Every structure is written in C-alpha cells, then in structure tokens.
Amino acid sequence: MADKYSPAEIEAKWQQRWEADGLYHADIDPKRPKHYALTMLPYPSGDLHMGHWYAMTPADAHARYMRMNGFNVMFPMGFDAFGLPAENAAIKRNIHPKEWTYANIKTMRQQMRTMGNMFDWRREAVSSDPEYYRWTQWFFLQLYKKGLAYRKMAAVDWCPKDNTTLAREQVVGEKRVCERCGTPVIKKNLEQWFFRITNYADELLHFEGLDWPEQIRTLQTNWIGRSEGANVTFKTEGGDEFTIFTTRPDTLWGATFMVLAPEHPLVAKVTTQGQKKAVEDYVSEATRRTDIERESMEREKSGMFTGGYAINPVNGERVPIWTADYVLMTYGTGAIMAVPAHDERDFAFARKFDLEVRPVIQAPDAKPLDGKTMTEAAAHYGVMVNSGPLTGTNAEEAVKKTVAYLEKNKLGKGAVGYRIRDWLISRQRYWGAPIPMVYCKTCGVQPVAESELPVVLPDDVEWKPTGESPLKLHPTWKQTTCPNCGEAAERDTDTMDTFMCSSWYFLRYLSPHYDKAPFDPKEYDYWMPVDVYTGGAEHAVMHLLYMRFFWKALRDLGIVEGHEPAMKLRNQGQILAGDHQRMSKSRGNVVDPDELVRQFGADTVRAYLMFGYRWSEGGPWSDENIQGVVRWIFRVWSLFTEGAGGGPRNTAAGQKLCRKAHQTIQSVTRDMEAFEFNTIVSALMELTNVMQEAKDAGAAGGPEWMEAQDILLRLMAPITPHVSEELWARGGKKYSVHLQGWPLADETAAKEDEITLVVQVNGKLRDRITVPADIGENEAKERALASEAVRKQLEGKKPKQVIVVKGKLVNIVV
C-alpha cells in the first residue's frame, strides 16, 4: 500500500541521519581529487530569506554532483558577522550588536539546516569571533609591515546617516549614496587607513587562467579604469615645474590654457597679486563645496584665472593657468593641459570663460575645423595640423609618435593612469575588528605586537553611532602602552571595513579553530585554491575585487601561493517578489522560505528555485508555478511507491524508457557542468513522464524499469536530496544515495534508431519523414524527393540544388 508523501517527516529524518553519520564531513584524503565549492557567506542581519535559498541550494546541487563524480568535496558555511547591517539592525531594536548578531546566527544556522545542504558545519567560521578577527588583525599588521597599509589625511566619503567613512567602492549610483543605507555621502577631511590596492591595479586587470563571467571581468576592468597617455612637464613663468597627465598627447599643440585642481600646491604660488583675493575665494568655495551634499552639485563649469602663465614645452607658447574644480587632485597629477578643441570638458570651460579654441587634429574627410565657430569638441583621432614638427602625422601613430617625440626631447614620457583608488578601510563604528595600531607621543604610529592579538572589542561601550568612533568614548579601552617605548599611548579607535574580514574567510574555513596561524598549512596544501565560487554579481567591484587584491598581497608576503584565490566563478541572479519588485519588509512582499518549507518541503522549494528561472538571471517569485514542481515530486513518489501495475510486458515501451533514461543522463550531466539547473529539472520531468508511459504500457518491473528508477534517483539526488534518499532506501538499496556514483550514459542505449528528417523546399518546412538514424545522404535525398508534399510544391519543376544535413534535414532549392 502506497503511503502519502510527507516531506516534513522524511526531511527531518534524513537530516538527522546525515548529521549523525557525518555524511558531509570533508576531510583531507590524498587518494581522492579535492573540490572546494564556496558560496558567499551571509550577513546575520535577520532571517534567512529567499535570496539565500536561491543562491545556496543550486550551489549545493552542483557540489553534490561533483561529489557523486568522485571528488572529495568541501562545501563550508559561515557568517560575515561584523559590520553595518547587523549593527544597524541592532540599533533599531536597541539590542547590543553582539547579542543580536549571535542570536541571529543561531536562528539562521537552524534555518539553513532545513535546506538539506551538504555543509560541513565543523568548518563554520564566524568573523566576529575573537579567534577569527585575531587573524584579520594579524593580516592588517602583515600588510602594514609590507607597506601596503598606510595612513593619510584625505577628503574621504562620509555617510552622515551611518556616521562613518566609506571606501570608494561603497559609494554607489548616480547620487553617490552609501551602499548600505542609501544616504547621499558627503566629503570630509580625515586621517584614515588605506590599503594600496592601486599597487596591484595592473595585475588585477589580468584574468588569465580564470573562468569568470565576462560581466564581472568587464566591471572590474572598467572600475580599475586603466588609460594610457603621457606625463608632460610644464614650467611656470616663475620657473616652477609641474607635470600634467594626458591621454591625448597628440593634441599638445592645441593646449590653450592649463588647469590646476583647487587643492594643487602650486595654485597659491602662481597666483598673481591682482588675482589673489579672487583665487583664494574660489579655492575656499570649491573646498567647501565638497562638504555640501553632492546632489545639489551642478555640472556647470566654474573656475578662476590665477594670473600666472606656463610655457608649453613643445612650442614655447605662453599659456594662462586657471584653477577649477573639474580637475580632481586625486586623479593623474591634479593638473591638466586644456585642449578645448578636442575635449568636451575643456571646450565647455573655454566657451564659458571665452578662452581660445585651437583645432590641431583634423578628420581626413571632414571640413576643416574652425575654433571660433565649433559648437562641440572634436574628440576623435585624425591627422595632426598646426603641430610643429609632427604636423601631418595621422591617427594611428599620432599618439605614439608624440610620446616618442616627448621622450626624445626630454619633455615628458609615456604614462598610465588608473581610476581605482586605494581602499579606505577605517570605520568609525563599533561592530568591527579594532585596528591593531597604537599612537605614541614619542614613537608615533606603532603596530600592536602579534603576541598581543587579538585586540579585543569591548562589550561595555556606548555603541550607538555619534559620529565619533564608539571606542574613543570608552573610559579606559584606548589607554595602553607603546609597544616600542613602553610609555602611555593610545589605541586606534576605528574598526576595520567588514570587507576586510570577508577577503580571507575561505582560508579560515580550512581550519577555523587553528591557533598558530590564520590557517593550517596541511589543510591549505590539500584544499586550495577554491574550485568553484558562487554568489551575487553585485559584489563585482567590492568583495570580488578586494578578495583578489588581498590574495595577491598575501602571495607577495609569502603566505599563500598562486595568483588567484578562486578559479571559477558563477553568479546567480536575484529572486524578486511576485510584483517584480525587490522583496522587502517595507513593501510587504516578502515570501518566507520557512513557510514554504512547512507547506511543501525543502525538496520542492529547492527544485522550484532551480526549475523556475535561469539561475544566472533570477526573476519574480510565483506561487502558481511552484505547483508544477509539487505535482512532479508527487508523481515521482507515486511512481516508486505504487504497485507495478499489471498488463503484459511491453518491450517497445521498455526500450523507449531505456533510451530516454540514458539521454537524460547526457543532458543532465551537460547542464550540471554549465550550471543550468532549469533544464536539468525539465529533463528529469520528461524522464518521469516517459516512466509513467512505460508503466501504463506494462513495462514496470522489467529490467529497463529498474534501471530507469536507479538512474532517476541518482540524477535527482543533488536537486532533491531527501526524497531521493527516502525512495532509494525504500527500494532496498544501500545507504546512501549520496554516496553513489554519478550514472554514466551508455551512448548506444541513448541513440535513436529512427529519426524525423525535416524536408524543406526553399528553406520552408514542407514535410517530415521518419527514416533510420544512419540513413545515407543519397537515400535521404531520394526519400525527400519522393515525398508527396514535396512533389506538390515542386509542381514538376527541377530542383536546382539539394542540401542534406546528416540526421537533421533535406532542403530542396528550386
């Protein structure tokens, strides 16, 4: 008698059994090839939501697939527990961040267990544990010693709501808002810690050997923003040298004024007595403007003539020097030559202040440019005109020849500019790893001794943000002694950007409790690098870039080997609410996975998330579509638990089933490799349908039937681990289905012996004929020409050409 499919019962049962047996423990085993499957770890900001399920369960399915293929698979999980999300949630509820975070971790751990994933929980790492952040601090010290961490005063991005500085990468969107809370950021002059990610700008552009999505590589490449050009040294009339960066050295003869950033050190010096007041006013206004909300900033050009002049080194011309805030102190040299005829921004500036526009590049087939009448800059390349010795040089070589000319005459040289800035890692927040540095009145900045780590984050702090670092307000915490001279000194009271914690978490999974180093070298040697990394594309220029930088820095420190931490990257899309909006509590459109698990079981939720969407795309949640998967699992259940049904043995049906089963192995295997889970589930549904047909035809119980059952359960095991295990056990097979090998397709069995040949006339479908699969070209042609429908179409006309595509079609051209 068939009993009812009861997911709640069987899922709990198997989860307990797997746990008790340590079925998913990943231990070093030199006899088996390893596979490190990593999925991005969650912030413990509250409940586990649909996005976590969508990211983690297909990743789990793939990890399980690798395991069935003979790999020793490690699939660890942890919590990115420090940082703003947890802290803000805690503030809102007036609970201490530590209490809130650890309570959430406890709940989320339980929720994650209901997914039925093959996480090895013994390897769990929590970044807010002292045994974890001890090593985050240790890494900071290593970077500091290598000169990759430095402190400087700079105009930095500040979030007025979260009361902290942010890295450039964490300021997003048109309105330049805080990545976490959406508040427009402002600029503040502060002394902060930075990591020299710019040292690695060039290397980070290289993705050789990495199987990463094009999209991520493009985003990172654009973010790094490499541009080639030249540095050219100009002299002021007063004799001071200053260097400008340009990507268009070929326009050097068209420079009609110079622009210095308002913060440029030379501004004060070149300013004449007559312009002094006006320039000082402009500079202070420009500096103040960076403090005002960015939103109100207009694109209208502003600037002030300094009264000073520079000498153009290529032609000795006297060029006026201006200062304007459209030139940024943080890019290039903070100074430019302005070529209004060929640069949009310079053009707008020149028109506004009535400065000369002089064309020096001419497009070959266009009317000669006239600086007086031009209405927009001509930014294209072309033939150089009015350019002294280089006049006549054409587009392809103009830039190169100019650089060569500059170098030969010692006027400048080729140079490369990058858009990326150093990574600002200081945060004026409580819930993070304290920066392990000490300030001594006599010895200056001193690193905490490694033996003193971790610098423990105190609990008894007024942790609500005030704009000052909470640790600064603690009565005693910051008081310490100088590691160098032993006199009284003060600790750094900022904490580290949580992206620092997540830049190395995959190394901590190797040995989360190891206390001699950040990781156990034995584990490292076996498991690293990460073979497959899965997660959201929104981390393209944050976590995914930081992580690569961090790894390269560790490599140069001799801590790790190899150039990249994760070889293959796959991104999932986002699950939206049914109304195509992002799920959010404020919109009230959140679908609770716990509720769905109660209603349908984890297997159904897993299978639906894999079936309903192209994984890389995501899409809106649908309560209706999940019904298809509910029915499918139920049909599979019935197929295995109901009696074989009577009827005579039907060999044709059995053969068809056998063929379908082996074809399904082929397609599911192919799609697993490609992370295309939706077509995996539909292929499994098709196989189920053919099994039903075979059963109705009386083939149940036969050898093909038994084989198909075996194949279906193995193929389903990664997708729906619980029901597969249950039906596997009920079939009297050896525990566990998850320890079985992935089925191998028998090519001969999968082969069709008859195929449908498409017959076209002039590329239009006219007939379909059933022929033996191995039909020869000539015979196919003959049979097609013999077709009734074709003869009707031809009306006696002679075919001009007949194209035969083996196994596919015959096209008759008249």
Add this chain to the structure above:
RNA sequence: GGCUCGGUGGCGGAACUGGCAGACGCAGAGGACUUAAAAUCCUCCGAGGGCAACCUCUUGUGGGUUCGAUUCCCACCCGAGCUACCA
C-alpha cells in the same frame, strides 16, 4: 553621455556548432471520475484563415549575409545593471 547584458506565446522559460521556434511547466478550455467539490487522469492550447486536408504570418523594428537566421553582421527602438567632470 560611456560601457555591459538582455528583448521569444497570457506567464516562467527551452532551442547544444546557422538547420522542425515555443521543450518542460504554470495559467486557460473541454472531458472522465464524483451527489458535489478538491485532488487525480485524458484531450486541446502562438496568431489569422479554412468544414477539412492545408495555407499564411510570427523570436523588439528595419536592412544585410546564407539554400536556410531566435542564433552571424549593420542601423535603430525599448528595458536592466554598472559608471559618470578620471583629463
């Protein structure tokens, strides 16, 4: 403005290397079972025309290459993401 990705039935989505467009599902229609409903099962299901065999149209729009284009090329429209005074 720049870069990137995408646009296929009422809906989610298939289509491997240029070769039957719409697999697999959802929703819908009709039928079986039932006192009835739910569940389940069977049939139909891109649009238009035709009693029918069948014909015509159809993968954002317009061109092109090809025996043949959802797939390749060009232009344009629309949407999403990233970026934005980066010289």
